[in-house]
């Protein structure tokens with residue numbers, strides 16, 4: 001189904017921002033946006049790009065389910081409600097230009113940085129932060145960098161990391177219950193108009209690494225990164241399992 005908002009949107013409403021995978025629309029309500037998930041997928045600093053029909057519907061659905069679940073557990077997110085197949089009504093936020101990455105096992109960049117085998121278990125979850133800045137290739141930063149450079153204060157990064165740890169615990173448990181290991185994920189934060197810090201952006205197979213516990217199959221964007229195929233079927237399978245669990 002097409003988003004009711006997008007169908008009825010008056011043409012004088014602005015697009016607030018557009019990225020590679022999502023469009024954020026202004027609405028008549030000063031506190032709300034509508035986010036549309038696109039079928040585009042990218043990898044390796046957006047060098048590799050494609051359009052995969054039906055992908056946006058699936059990342060939108062998974063992110064709605066996860067954000068709704070986090071809301072139900074008392075964590076604050078931007079998610080208000082789903083709107084059609086590819087849309088979400090969300091709180092309008094000012095995004096903090098920091099990405100928090102949580103890792104439970106080694107995959108992706110940590111494998112390259114430390115020269116360790118993919119899949120290496122980590123003694124405890126590892127938190128990383130990057131500065132959201134495409135011109136600088138989104139460098140890794142620490143809390144000193146963030147505070148000293150005016151990107152985010154110590155207080156803010158502490159709050160973001162604490163919430164990310166809670167999200168990690170909740171999602172590890174949720175995904176384990178559907179036979180999926182949460183290997184790592186990326187999470188972003190922003191402020192609503194009243195100054196509340198909330199989880200924003202998306203949490204989906206485009207922004208997490210998931211491994212099927214029974215056969216080690218990758219169930220995330222690595223299928224696109226490493227040309228493993230069956231992207232839609234795999235995202236759909238993950239969605240079906242999550243729908244049953246929630």
Ligand code: C5P
Pocket residue numbers: 101107108109110184185186206207208209221
């Ligand atoms: O590439 P790397 O191993 O650092 O990614 C860690 C996690 O963060 C992965 O789940 C990846 O999908 C996610 N990520 C993301 N968006 C980025 C960078 C990383 O969703 N720009």
